[in-house]
Amino acid sequence: MKKENRMPPGQRPIEEWPELQFGIVPHINASEWKFRIWGLTEKERELTFEGFTSLPQVKVYADAHCVEGWSLMDNLWEGVSTSVLKELVRIQPEARFVIVHCMEDYKTNLPLNDFFAEDALFAIKHNGKLLTPEHGYPIRLVIPKLYFWKSAKWIVGIEFTRMDRSGYWESRGYHNHGDPLKEERYRD
Ligand SMILES: Nc1nc2c(c(=O)[nH]1)N[C@H]1C(S)=C(S)[C@@H](COP(=O)(O)O)O[C@H]1N2
Ligand SMILES: [Mo]
DSSP: OOHHHHOOTTOEEOSSOOOOOSSOOOOOOTTTOEEEEEESBSSOEEEEHHHHHTSOOEEEEEEEEOTTSEEEEEEEEEEEEGGGHHHHSOBOTTOOEEEEEEGGGOEEEEEHHHHTOTTOEEEEEETTEEOOGGGTTTOEEEOTTSOGGGSOSSEEEEEEESSOOOOTTTTTTBOSSOOGGGTOOBOO
16 A cells, blocks of 8 residues: 555654654663563563564564554564464453563553554564664563554563553553554543
């Protein structure tokens, strides 16, 4: 589909990739980075960067829409599909949400079906290059179908829960879900 026709309402394209976060940019040493999967899983699981990058990889071509109105179009993300977690841990049937945990205590929350969307991935590369520290090195989540604040940078873990729990922006006025096509920007 042509770019013009893919643009959600109220968004404008931007050429340079902006850098946005609250607080500092953590400079993470990949050899010390750990990724933990816990909550409503039969067993907890911890992965190193090496373990993570040896998982099967996918490429996803997608646009990124920030709630503030800019869209970075035509990104090629490479990394590990979120669905791979279904093979790494046994998720209990009561699980309905995920809480995404990051460095610096950033969190975001998603229903399970958005987290496991076909195009959702843990990105390691953007347009052929490793992510820079500013954009989430070593790994960021990318959820193309929701506003970009759900695409959490510097992730350190995924928690499966039965109840929803607002994340950083979701408890500071942003919409709980964040679908750009429905303009779910802010809480009423
Ligand atoms: N860990 C973390 N992830 C985050 C944020 C943040 O503050 N901390 N900000 C979010 C917001 S509001 C946006 S718009 C995008 C910006 O990503 P970028 O800096 O790579 O453009 O990251 C999202 N992921
Ligand atoms: Mo944002």
